[in-house]
Each structure stands twice: as C-alpha cells, then as structure tokens.
Amino acid sequence: MTYADKYEMVCGVETHVEMATKTKIFCGCSTEFGGEQNTHVCPVCLGLPGVLPVLNREVVNLAIKAGLALNCEIADFSKFDRKNYYYPDLPKNYQTSQYDLPICKNGWLEISVDESKKRIGITRAHMEEDAGKLVHSGETITTSHSSGVDYNRTGVPLLEIVSEPDMRSIEEVLAYLEELVQIMEYAGISDCKMEQGSVRFDVNVSLRLKGRSKFGTRTETKNLNSFNSVRRCLEYELERQADILDEGGTIAQETRTWDEGKGMTLSLRSKEEAHDYRYFPEPDLVPLVIDRDWVEGIRAAMPELPSAKRLRLQSLGLSEYDAKVITSSKTMADYFDKALEKYHDAKTLANWVMGDLSGLLKANSCSFEDSPVTPVQLAGLLSLIQKGEISGKIGKTVIEEIYKTGKDSEIIVKEKGLIQISDEGALEKIMEEIISANPKSVADYQAGKENAIGFLVGQMMKATKGQANPGLVNKMLKERLSQ
Amino acid sequence: MEVFNKTIDDLHTLLVEKEISCTELTRGYLKHIRQSEEKVRAFLTVTEDMALAVAAKVDKKIANQESIGILEGLPTALKDNMCTEGIKTTCGSRILRNFVPPYNATVTEKLQEAGAVLLGKLNMDEFAMGSSTENSGFFPTANPWDVERVPGGSSGGSAASVAAGEVPFSLGSDTGGSIRQPAAFCGVVGLKPTYGAVSRYGLVAFASSLDQIGPITKTVRDNALVLNAIAGHDPKDTTSVPFHKPDYTQFLENDVQGLKIGIPKEFFGRGLQPEVEKVVRQAIVTLADLGAEIEECSLPHMEYAMPTYYIIAPAECSSNLARYDGVRYGYRAEAEDMIDMFKNTRAEGFGQEVKRRIMLGTYALSSGYYDAYYLKAQKVRTLIKQDFDQVFGKYDVLVSPTAPTPAYKIGEISDPLAIYMGDVYTIPVNLAGLPAISLPAGFVGGLPVGMQLIGKHFGEGILYRTAYAFEQNTGYHREVPAWIKEVG
Ligand SMILES: [Zn+2]
Numbered sequence: 001m002t003y004a005d006k007y008e009m010v011c012g013v014e015t016h017v018e019m020a021t022k023t024k025i026f027c028g029c030s031t032e033f034g035g036e037q038n039t040h041v042c043p044v045c046l047g048l049p050g051v052l053p054v055l056n057r058e059v060v061n062l063a064i065k066a067g068l069a070l071n072c073e074i075a076d077f078s079k080f081d082r083k084n085y086y087y088p089d090l091p092k093n094y095q096t097s098q099y100d101l102p103i104c105k106n107g108w109l110e111i112s113v114d115e116s117k118k119r120i121g122i123t124r125a126h127m128e129e130d131a132g133k134l135v136h137s138g139e140t141i142t143t144s145h146s147s148g149v150d151y152n153r154t155g156v157p158l159l160e161i162v163s164e165p166d167m168r169s170i171e172e173v174l175a176y177l178e179e180l181v182q183i184m185e186y187a188g189i190s191d192c193k194m195e196q197g198s199v200r201f202d203v204n205v206s207l208r209l210k211g212r213s214k215f216g217t218r219t220e221t222k223n224l225n226s227f228n229s230v231r232r233c234l235e236y237e238l239e240r241q242a243d244i245l246d247e248g249g250t251i252a253q254e255t256r257t258w259d260e261g262k263g264m265t266l267s268l269r270s271k272e273e274a275h276d277y278r279y280f281p282e283p284d285l286v287p288l289v290i291d292r293d294w295v296e297g298i299r300a301a302m303p304e305l306p307s308a309k310r311l312r313l314q315s316l317g318l319s320e321y322d323a324k325v326i327t328s329s330k331t332m333a334d335y336f337d338k339a340l341e342k343y344h345d346a347k348t349l350a351n352w353v354m355g356d357l358s359g360l361l362k363a364n365s366c367s368f369e370d371s372p373v374t375p376v377q378l379a380g381l382l383s384l385i386q387k388g389e390i391s392g393k394i395g396k397t398v399i400e401e402i403y404k405t406g407k408d409s410e411i412i413v414k415e416k417g418l419i420q421i422s423d424e425g426a427l428e429k430i431m432e433e434i435i436s437a438n439p440k441s442v443a444d445y446q447a448g449k450e451n452a453i454g455f456l457v458g459q460m461m462k463a464t465k466g467q468a469n470p471g472l473v474n475k476m477l478k479e480r481l482s483q
Numbered sequence: 484m485e486v487f488n489k490t491i492d493d494l495h496t497l498l499v500e501k502e503i504s505c506t507e508l509t510r511g512y513l514k515h516i517r518q519s520e521e522k523v524r525a526f527l528t529v530t531e532d533m534a535l536a537v538a539a540k541v542d543k544k545i546a547n548q549e550s551i552g553i554l555e556g557l558p559t560a561l562k563d564n565m566c567t568e569g570i571k572t573t574c575g576s577r578i579l580r581n582f583v584p585p586y587n588a589t590v591t592e593k594l595q596e597a598g599a600v601l602l603g604k605l606n607m608d609e610f611a612m613g614s615s616t617e618n619s620g621f622f623p624t625a626n627p628w629d630v631e632r633v634p635g636g637s638s639g640g641s642a643a644s645v646a647a648g649e650v651p652f653s654l655g656s657d658t659g660g661s662i663r664q665p666a667a668f669c670g671v672v673g674l675k676p677t678y679g680a681v682s683r684y685g686l687v688a689f690a691s692s693l694d695q696i697g698p699i700t701k702t703v704r705d706n707a708l709v710l711n712a713i714a715g716h717d718p719k720d721t722t723s724v725p726f727h728k729p730d731y732t733q734f735l736e737n738d739v740q741g742l743k744i745g746i747p748k749e750f751f752g753r754g755l756q757p758e759v760e761k762v763v764r765q766a767i768v769t770l771a772d773l774g775a776e777i778e779e780c781s782l783p784h785m786e787y788a789m790p791t792y793y794i795i796a797p798a799e800c801s802s803n804l805a806r807y808d809g810v811r812y813g814y815r816a817e818a819e820d821m822i823d824m825f826k827n828t829r830a831e832g833f834g835q836e837v838k839r840r841i842m843l844g845t846y847a848l849s850s851g852y853y854d855a856y857y858l859k860a861q862k863v864r865t866l867i868k869q870d871f872d873q874v875f876g877k878y879d880v881l882v883s884p885t886a887p888t889p890a891y892k893i894g895e896i897s898d899p900l901a902i903y904m905g906d907v908y909t910i911p912v913n914l915a916g917l918p919a920i921s922l923p924a925g926f927v928g929g930l931p932v933g934m935q936l937i938g939k940h941f942g943e944g945i946l947y948r949t950a951y952a953f954e955q956n957t958g959y960h961r962e963v964p965a966w967i968k969e970v971g
Binding site: 043046047048049051052053054055082084086088091092093094147149276278279280283284285286 | 579586688
C-alpha cells in the first residue's frame, strides 16, 4: 500500500533560476560559472562598507520576458526589499530581493500528464541576488575545522518562480518542472544548467485524505537541484507524512533538507525557529517603473516557446510523442530546426535526429550544441538518401564518418566509393550469379513463397557491399523470376 | 604664514600668485594641525606623506604655468565614513579600526579630480550615530571655542577641524543634523544638500534614505565652491538625481529684498534655550532689515518627526550594519563557532549607542511590529513632507535655530533621549529630503549659535543667497577662537 491509496498530495514548488546575463544584478562582475575562487568580485558584490547597488537593466528585461512566457501580469510599479538574515555566504547579511511588489504575478503554464492537460498557476516571479558558496575543509559545516567562502556567485541574478499548490501527483510535479525549465531555456532566461546548480527547487508538500478539500500541514524541502532529486524527495517525504498520519500523528510545519546520499529528508528548522526576515523596502534602490512600451517591446521579440514549437512540429507530420522528444531539449530542437531549413521531410529528419544522431552523441557524451555533424551536414546526408544516391543503410555508415572526420557526406561517399548502384546493366551480371548460386530460394519463390525474395535481395546487397539500390534490386529480381 | 583664517579664494590667490607653494601651504597646515590637535583631536588619521606627494604635483603644474582649479592644491579632510582607497576608513568604530577600503567614495574621487590635497580623516560619532562625537570608538573631539565642550556631531571632527583652521574646508555627512548641528556648535557653515544632490557611493551607510554628504566651511562662498565640486548625478548611486547642476556661486548676491521667509512656530517651542532663541530672533530681524518678508508659519506634524526618525533611521541602520560580522573585513572576535564569532565580534566591536539603535531598528522591523512602527513611520514621513510642500508654496526659505542649545560640556549629558532632542530642528529636514544650511548667527556666553535655513528640493541656491546676505551684513564668520591665533 502506498500513500496514494488513501491520501491525495498537494504540492507547490518555488524554483530559483539563475538568469543568463553577462554581468551580475547589481554590479559589473562576470556571472560566468567556475573561475578561480573570489575572482568575479568587486566592492559592490562583496558588500564592502559604503557601496551601493545599481540594477542591471538586462535582469529586468529577462524577468519581464519570463513573466510573459509564463502568462503573468507584469507590474507597472515594483520595488526591491531587503531580506535580513545572517550567513557568511551573504556579504551584507541581507539579500536584496522583492517582497510585496514582485515584477510578475498571476500566471500559469500548461502541463500534460497521461494525455490530459492541466494548468498550473504561477503565483509570482521576482528578481533577487544569489548568495556565495561555503567551501568546507571537511564534509559539512559542523564537522569542518574551517570554512571558506567563494563569493563568485554572489549577486548572480536569480528569478524565483512560485507556483500555486496545484500539483496532485509526482508526475504532475515533474511535468511542471520540465515544462518550466524548458520555457526558461527557450525564452533565453537561463541556460538551465542543472549540474551547475543554475536551477534549484524548494518543494512544499502536504497530504490530505482523499475527498477532503482542506489542505494538510505542509513541509518545505529546500535546495533540490535535479528532477531526480525532486522525485526521490517527494517519494520519501510523502511516505514519511503518510506514516505519521496513519499512526494518528500530526505533521510539523517545518523546513526540511534533502540528504541525497541517505535518500531522505531531514528537519532543518521548525515553524517556531523560522527566520524573521524583517523585510523592508531597499532604500538604496529607487522603485522600478515599467511602462507598457518596455513590456510590448519584449513581447514582440519573444522566441518560440516549447508548447508552440510542439504544435508546429506536429503540423509538419510528427507524432505528439516525437514532437515532445525533439522539444525536450532546446539544443536538440534548435538543431532540428536548423536542419529542417535545408531538408524538408520533418518525419525522416526527426527519426535521424532522435535515432542515429542522438545515439552517436550519447555514446560520445556530446551535446547537440557541439555536435560534430552539423545540421547542414545531416540535411545534406538525408538529401543524398532521398535522391537515391545512397541507401539508408549506407547513410548510417556515412553519418559515423561525418562524426569522425567532419567531412561532408558527398565527399565521404565519393572517397569511399559508396555511391548507390542504380545501373541495371551493372546489377544484371551480379543478379545472374546470385540466381544460379541459390536455386532453392529461386524455387521457393517461384513456388509462391513471396518472402524468399528478401533473402535474394540481401545476397545482392551483400555482394555489392550495400551499394546496390535495394528498390531497384527488388524490382529486377521480381521481373527476372517471373519470366 | 597664518593659515587658520584663510578662505578658499585667499588660498587660491596665494598659490596662483606664487606667494606660497602648495608644498609650503600643505606643510603650514600640517604644522597647524600638529599644534592644534593637542587641544581639538579632530583627526583620526593624518595622511602627511600622501598630501605632500599631491602637493608636489600641484607645484609642478604651477611651475609649468598650467592653470589650476579653485580647489586645486587646497588642503581638506573627510569625515571618516567616506571611503578613501588605501587610507583607513573607520567610521569612528572599533569594528572597522583597521579597515582600509580598496576603493574611493565618489566625493573622494571628485575632490581628487578637483586637485584638493587630503590631509586626513576626521573623527565622528561611531557610524554617525550621535550628536557630540563622544560616541567615537576612539576618543572625543573638543570644541575649539571651549575645549571642555563637545563640537557637536556626528560630524564633530569635520566641524571642529574647520573651526580650528586645521583645514579650510571639510566634508561631513548628515542623517538627522550631523553636519548642521556641529557647524552650529563650532561657528562654521554647514550645508546638508537635497537628498540625491551628492552621491552617497562610498559613504558608509547609517540610514540610506536620510544620509547626505555636504561641505563644512568658514564662509558661505567657500561652501558654494565646495558644493560645486561634489554635487551631481552619479551612475553608481541610483538615488542620486540627474539634475542640472548650477554654479552655486552665482547665487551669492548680497540681496534678500522681497524674499519670503517663513518662521515655523514649531521650531521655537519647548526646549529651546531662551538665549539661543534671542540670537536667532535677532538674526531674523537682521534679515527683515535687509528687506526680506518675514511671516510665522506652521508645520503641524513636526512633533512626530523625532519618533518617526527614531524608527526609520534605526531600522535602516539595523540592516546596513549587519555586514560587520567579522567574516570578510574589520574586527573579528575569537569564538568556538560561527554564530559565537558573529555575536562576539559585534558585541566587542560596536559601542553602546550603535547597539541601542541596532536593537531599536531590529525591533521595529520585526514580524508583528512592522506595521505599527516602520510602516506607520513611513506614513508620518509622508505627512511631514506634505507639511513642507505646503509652506513652500508660500515661502522661499524657512528659518529656525539649528539646535536648541549651544555646545554642552563633554560628559554633561548622558541620557540618550536628551541628546536626541538636540536634533529636533534638523531631523524633519532629512525626513523630507530637503536642503538646509547652518550658519553662524551670533554667540551665547562665548559659544557660537547657528541659524538654520531650510529650502525647497534643489533650492540650495536660495539658501546660499540668504546665508550670504546675512553673513556679509553681520560678519560672525570672521570670529576665531582666541587660542588659535596664538598657535598661528
Ligand atoms: Zn561585483
């Protein structure tokens, strides 16, 4: 028995997305990931005495863009506030964030689970600065003899996107996260490099008896940084809550943390121990006034979002499933679109992109972005197959060659002599040899065993090292054997 | 050569006419500082070597027949809450006693560009919290007019150094009166510019929405010359306003004919020492005699200015001062773990007044109290602004005492509330973001009394005009404490 037999889960997620600006939110330092510790810093992001923040306009542009992509209202008047708490990774011991007047609110995005579609509400999205990173000499802060702080990440712009508690299953949560991350990637808000921690999730979840309308007491698990962690965390947390409820206990409203190694959530602080952040308006920044022209300018330049792209691909003949697979990664979708400009059979292209090319890239741990087979090269290869100059089977060899050498398919085909033999005269001699060497198959075919011809075609292909045009061979054999 | 009584114009002429080299001038002031500091103790740091290096450059320029700016080669000093690259900036606090900023405040840069020669950094109440400079984490500064008395604060070092002739001009900062009140106590001219007229970048924040840097000088003209150098929009401070900066000396007309001057009655109430009132009333008569139209007016919400200020300023300070935790710079106390390190650092590093205000502010912002305190205070602040807007529909300038008393004795007042009351006439101006100037208006028992002129937003010009006319027709700015003449 699982929790789902008796209870319904209610889940909302806060997502922190690092925005893809070149410079930080309040200073001119680089946002580049990595880099030697404390090299992307200046007096402003180090919070030295006397410094003042200057809001990076590009951050506002991206926040507006994100808001529009999530169907939010963009506030005409918004402001920053200080969230006060002490931690060594926070140079000013307050985080400049947005409290009661966020830049975006009241939006939604659509998910589809098991063929059914559902809107998940977006309560708000606001801009804030990221904190630095503690570097412990030991495993954790409590077991370390000393800790250092790397402030490179301090002041990297974040967008915090808060969903409504609209999700009722782990599948819905994952569908929401996948869709959200895709939208952020497609709209160019973030590069969404999960492995670099550029997207982090706080998951609020509670259980209620099925049929009840009142929400149960929720817990918030902070700082999950992959879909898989979210899934595992929810699986654990829901069972934990169900066990407590089953025994007649009550859930403590608290903040929890996810231990990836142990695969369990642990209590971080109770409601009573919750921080009083003492929010108040940031006096060092003037309020942000956004006029309609600003918003409309960004709306007009909005790139195609995943949902629109999926519909377009379906209209080109792809199945819903294929469209979903292609758009699941922006780099794959971009690759697909570039190749599509040169090669117009979307269905065949999709098969190659999802099949052979994906396989090659995966085997070499390479991304579509860095694919040695360029979209134009793939389109060229598919055109050769379409024109009948090489067979699909030879194509599979050619794509590997392109991958290895970077040469265009025409050159590879020429150099390796892979051009398809479509000359009946050339094939006739080989056909006669195959017929006389395989009298049994010939007899079978002539006795009515239609599929015996497959064997003979195979023999022809083998004899020509795959270069024979299989359609032509088939046709020739049928004509010859029915004489 | 005597340096203590020279104006900016005097000194500029001396340099241009080559009657004295910049190096000689600098050495002259450094010598005067050495002698005068035995009594005054206005400086926390004297930057002799750096000053002489800058002076040598100016001398080279003069020798090459290059023209020099009005402040070029002139000595100055900064309140120790303005960042100076490579020079200790302590904010008068033990917690920053060894802090050397890696960058310059915008005002520091502007004075450098103007060619001024920085002689050092000036004492202040810790983090600008106080009205007597007794809250300095290092030592109190004395009032040059009576070295047993306070120079006022928090820019006590800035006012005392100018009054003692140690520098011809200095910069102070004013959050609730911290330029004007010490200027009044020390008999010098101090301007708090309109909020947003001077960049706060590099000014170590006390209360961000109230802080403003301004000049402290011996004369009104000097003040306008220094404001010319430091005012203006700064892209590094988004609260600084892009406004058309005039040449402030153009307002220095000896003429107040027809000027409409309002006398807010709330600034002459309970707590104002009668002798001080007499001096200020006499000064108003002088302005009337010069042709200004004088009329009593009212700012009904002024009685709430003090409580409002003591919510907003501590609230902002509680957050602004959170960064002093021993992690990155400044003093760090020993402790077993991180939390205790924070606690001990702040317990040992901050003085009593700073701790008091951090606690007040933390409380006012706490969940459950925010609406009753901080939010309410912001609403009252709006009412106070509206009061001023209303009277400025009718008057060009408001006149009041700068402080209810002249300088008191060091150690004389220990009740913080009594000290807070000393800023009762200056605080409303910060809450409204207006410009105001304090200038010498007379003496009580040998101690200077200051008169405050309050103007509209970006109305510094009319303040200078009024102050200049008064100054030219009275001459209190020429008075110097007797002992300074002996020091020379
Ligand atoms: Zn920076």
